[in-house]
Amino acid sequence: xxxxxVYYGEKDIRIEDRSAADVGPxxxxxxxxxxxxxxxxxxxxxxxxxxxxxxxxNHMTDETLPLVLGHECSGVVRxxxxxxxxxxxxxxxxxNPVMVCGDCRYCDRGLYNLxxxxxxxxxxxxxxxxxxxxxxxxxxxxxxxxDGVALEHGALAEPLSVGLHAVRRAGVQPGDTVSVxxxxxxxxxxxxxxxxxxARVIIASEPSDFRRNRAGTxxxxxxxxxxDTDPVERIGTLTDGGADIxxxxxxxxxxxxxxxxxxxxxxxxxVVSLFETEVPIQPNELVLGExxxxxxxxxxxxxxxxxxxxxxxxxxxxxxxDPANFITDRISLETIVDDGFERLVDPANEQxxxxxxx
Amino acid sequence: xxxxxVYYGEKDIRIEDRSAADVGPxxxxxxxxxxxxxxxxxxxxxxxxxxxxxxxxNHMTDETLPLVLGHECSGVVRxxxxxxxxxxxxxxxxxNPVMVCGDCRYCDRGLYNLxxxxxxxxxxxxxxxxxxxxxxxxxxxxxxxxDGVALEHGALAEPLSVGLHAVRRAGVQPGDTVSVxxxxxxxxxxxxxxxxxxARVIIASEPSDFRRNRAGTxxxxxxxxxxDTDPVERIGTLTDGGADIxxxxxxxxxxxxxxxxxxxxxxxxxVVSLFETEVPIQPNELVLGExxxxxxxxxxxxxxxxxxxxxxxxxxxxxxxDPANFITDRISLETIVDDGFERLVDPANEQxxxxxxx
Numbered sequence: 103x104x105x106x107x108v109y110y111g112e113k114d115i116r117i118e119d120r121s122a123a124d125v126g127p128x129x130x131x132x133x134x135x136x137x138x139x140x141x142x143x144x145x146x147x148x149x150x151x152x153x154x155x156x157x158x159x160n161h162m163t164d165e166t167l168p169l170v171l172g173h174e175c176s177g178v179v180r181x182x183x184x185x186x187x188x189x190x191x192x193x194x195x196x197x198n199p200v201m202v203c204g205d206c207r208y209c210d211r212g213l214y215n216l217x218x219x220x221x222x223x224x225x226x227x228x229x230x231x232x233x234x235x236x237x238x239x240x241x242x243x244x245x246x247x248x249d250g251v252a253l254e255h256g257a258l259a260e261p262l263s264v265g266l267h268a269v270r271r272a273g274v275q276p277g278d279t280v281s282v283x284x285x286x287x288x289x290x291x292x293x294x295x296x297x298x299x300x301a302r303v304i305i306a307s308e309p310s311d312f313r314r315n316r317a318g319t320x321x322x323x324x325x326x327x328x329x330d331t332d333p334v335e336r337i338g339t340l341t342d343g344g345a346d347i348x349x350x351x352x353x354x355x356x357x358x359x360x361x362x363x364x365x366x367x368x369x370x371x372x373v374v375s376l377f378e379t380e381v382p383i384q385p386n387e388l389v390l391g392e393x394x395x396x397x398x399x400x401x402x403x404x405x406x407x408x409x410x411x412x413x414x415x416x417x418x419x420x421x422x423x424d425p426a427n428f429i430t431d432r433i434s435l436e437t438i439v440d441d442g443f444e445r446l447v448d449p450a451n452e453q454x455x456x457x458x459x460x
Numbered sequence: 461x462x463x464x465x466v467y468y469g470e471k472d473i474r475i476e477d478r479s480a481a482d483v484g485p486x487x488x489x490x491x492x493x494x495x496x497x498x499x500x501x502x503x504x505x506x507x508x509x510x511x512x513x514x515x516x517x518n519h520m521t522d523e524t525l526p527l528v529l530g531h532e533c534s535g536v537v538r539x540x541x542x543x544x545x546x547x548x549x550x551x552x553x554x555x556n557p558v559m560v561c562g563d564c565r566y567c568d569r570g571l572y573n574l575x576x577x578x579x580x581x582x583x584x585x586x587x588x589x590x591x592x593x594x595x596x597x598x599x600x601x602x603x604x605x606x607d608g609v610a611l612e613h614g615a616l617a618e619p620l621s622v623g624l625h626a627v628r629r630a631g632v633q634p635g636d637t638v639s640v641x642x643x644x645x646x647x648x649x650x651x652x653x654x655x656x657x658x659a660r661v662i663i664a665s666e667p668s669d670f671r672r673n674r675a676g677t678x679x680x681x682x683x684x685x686x687x688d689t690d691p692v693e694r695i696g697t698l699t700d701g702g703a704d705i706x707x708x709x710x711x712x713x714x715x716x717x718x719x720x721x722x723x724x725x726x727x728x729x730x731v732v733s734l735f736e737t738e739v740p741i742q743p744n745e746l747v748l749g750e751x752x753x754x755x756x757x758x759x760x761x762x763x764x765x766x767x768x769x770x771x772x773x774x775x776x777x778x779x780x781x782d783p784a785n786f787i788t789d790r791i792s793l794e795t796i797v798d799d800g801f802e803r804l805v806d807p808a809n810e811q812x813x814x815x816x817x818x
Contacts, residue, residue: 208725211726213726215750216725216750343565367566373743373746373747376743376744376748377742377744379742380740380741381741381742381743382739382740382741384735385716385731385733385734385739385755386735387755388753388754388755389731389734389756389757390734391574391755392573392574392629392757393755394753394754395746395752396752397745397749397750397751397752398747399748
């Protein structure tokens with residue numbers, strides 16, 4: 103019986119029978135209820151291995167592909183190792199996929215998301231993730247899902263935490279004007295988190311009609327189409343000079359340039375996207391306006407995971423963020439390639455988050 | 461009798477007799493003792509008018525060239541307007557050259573250095589500056605020089621404030637590791653101010669032997685020549701991973717790239733230079749390391765000038781910064797072109813700051 107979608111390399115994901123890892127004393131085995139497909143997964147499928155370890159194993163785990171992708175997962179604990187005290191069989195959990203070494207200069211300072219040696223389950227760590235019926239993870243990464251959050255919505259904790267982290271890293275405060283360039287899953291999470299943070303005005307710039315409209319549903323006050331409007335000019339008008347805080351979540355040259363120019367003097371541009379190539383920027387735009395360009399990576403993890411992960415769970419529990427706005431389809435493990443990866447390769451297929459439900 | 465060096469445009473500075481402006485009720489007339497030649501002045505001489513208003517007058521003053529350059533000046537008050545209460549005839553003052561409108565959205569927030577409409581005396585404001593025997597300025601810009609600071613050293617308050625502002629904007633704290641790319645007058649001021657701010661280790665990268673050695677005298681612990689050492693690798697070794705705070709004061713592509721890569725994860729690169737063109741950067745270096753690229757412009761001015769200007773005066777008064785390390789020549793007004801501008805055009809002439817003493 104097929105039990106997992108196993109990634110072997112570019113365009114090579116095989117649905118096959120694969121045993122989950124043994125449950126060590128500190129591990130838990132989870133029956134996966136839902137696992138979201140992330141843009142990183144799609145990149146690995148399209149052109150990988152990129153960040154999945156291949157010739158060079160992950161520093162900490164010493165693992166390489168083949169592996170089960172999937173780092174946005176929720177499920178029910180079915181087995182616990184002898185030393186596990188934090189969760190019990192039957193608990194509903196979401197998986198924080200980030201393994202950290204706990205011992206490098208960044209972990210020592212609580213900057214676990216910058217850990218030198220760690221990696222993500224189902225991706226950079228080289229160990230099996232959530233596109234499987236069962237997955238085994240260290241117990242500290244199995245985070246109980248609070249009452250009021252549906253089990254499958256626990257799978258959104260990961261991508262939504264990326265957006266919340268960016269909003270916290272940017273320092274959005276009540277009354278700020280915010281603009282967001284690119285409203286895929288992460289950009290939409292930023293719109294939602296900026297609303298939670300008390301932003302006065304949120305402006306989204308997004309060329310896809312589907313995603314732009316979705317930004318309005320999630321909480322953007324103005325949704326601009328950069329193919330027919332100059333977003334810099336329009337943001338300048340709407341905010342009387344530029345947004346206090348801007349997020350670059352598109353990862354392309356026009357967008358990062360517009361993000362800088364659409365930001366007020368002394369404002370902050372937070373870059374969340376990864377870029378395929380270098381991009382030309384004019385540093386004078388930073389100097390003369392005392393603007394800042396700030397990188398944001400993933401979310402707080404390790405012992406401090408609750409900073410982002412816990413608040414994201416709370417946003418789902420209170421309804422401050424409505425998961426229905428993010429999930430555009432639910433598919434089976436068996437059809438993950440055709441109904442999942444292949445559809446996400448082409449942005450014309452109007453999708454935000456597809457959940458795989460094994 | 462020649463009384464001023466008047467700027468008419470590219471390579472056209474004329475030593476001629478020019479009456480100082482009338483002393484209005486809120487103005488003071490200053491007998492200039494010293495005025496430093498800034499890199500901006502040299503750019504105007506070499507290839508201007510660049511920021512000096514020509515066809516389009518300054519928004520606030522409605523002035524254009526010809527004008528007397530010079531925005532780093534000190535002297536003695538010789539006449540005060542009827543309404544002036546802050547300084548008296550005979551007072552020793554340095555001139556804060558920045559005129560602000562006091563009424564824009566940036567002035568309203570105390571961000572006077574980002575004022576939309578203002579400008580610098582002897583430069584962007586289009587009004588006469590300090591390369592003259594006498595200059596007339598609004599009284600609030602004439603800042604008393606404290607005891608213990610020589611009159612001519614008051615002319616260093618302006619460039620040193622630029623360095624101090626950058627250090628404050630970067631948030632340098634005691635114990636931080638700091639690197640400085642480019643140690644001309646501003647970079648050297650940053651080295652000195654970082655020392656005052658308690659930096660644990662200061663590393664300078666500068667290709668000119670003369671300026672690199674000067675960085676050591678001012679307070680850098682390690683002085684690297686980027687033409688024979690990889691500064692990124694060396695900074696990584698010296699700081700165990702990268703500097704906490706880096707300053708880009710060279711304004712060229714290799715330098716800003718090295719500045720980013722030589723900065724630790726979660727570190728800050730403060731850009732102080734202006735660049736002639738766009739430069740290609742890889743935003744992933746910001747994202748994956750959560751690094752920040754922060755612009756710093758001029759110094760606190762307007763009613764808050766004391767934040768940078770006052771502290772700079774204090775650094776000179778206490779000896780924390782030794783003005784002798786910055787002044788490499790003193791020349792007369794009459795020889796300003798040959799002994800001043802022409803020598804500063806070529807970096808092979810080993811100069812930091814040349815003071816004109818009218």
